[in-house]
Amino acid sequence: MSLILVTGPVALAVPLEVVKSHLQLMEGEDADDGLISGYVRAAVDLVEGFTERALIERTLRLVLDHWPSGPVVLPRPPLIAVERVAWIDPDGAEQVVTPPLAYQVSRREPAILAPSPGQSWPATRRQLDAVSIEYRAGYGATADAVPEAIRHAILLLVAQWYAVREPVSIGNIVNVLPFAVEALLGPYRVWSVA
Secondary structure: OEEEEEEEOOOOOOOOHHHHOOOOOOOOOOOOOOHHHHHHHHHHHHHHHHHHOEEEEEEEEEEEOOOOOOOOEEEEOOEEEEEEEEEEOOOOOOOEEEOOOOOOEEEEOOEEEEOOOOOOOOOOOOOOOEEEEEEEEOOOHHHHOOOOHHHHHHHHHHHHHOOOOOOOOOOOOOOOOOHHHHHHHHHHHHOOOO
16 A cells, blocks of 8 residues: 655645744744744644644545455545545456445544445456546645644644754753643544444
């Protein structure tokens, strides 16, 4: 199984001006804009990895060597829409599944794709990357669609990294930031499908 980014997000999960306000930077202080934007992207990567979610809308392609024996789990919720389901048939020709008759989608998190009642997955050629499922995932196209708690966790991470630019903080006995970030993100974490 491989998950490929087809089209990336067009916006940051937290706009630069919101981050700069959180950092209490004065208007016109833009010397660190590149650094701060990098921190935001790194924080988003960390948050998306921890929660197993897509924050800002993107198009993903899930590639499988064959159909599973059951439903297909679509990683990185929330699912917006399944765009294309294709496979290589036993003769080597690409086929495209025609919805809605051939499959159904459950909007649970993570979403699952399964054959429609009375249907089964079609036969595939025995080869690598025989199945391809393209879908859109994320909360929306703008930062406003991302839940407030997730945006706040990103702000906390960026503020910590901006204030402490070394990998080790010497002299601190208490460090509650990881707990705060984890507490904010915990309700959004995707757990395995049972």
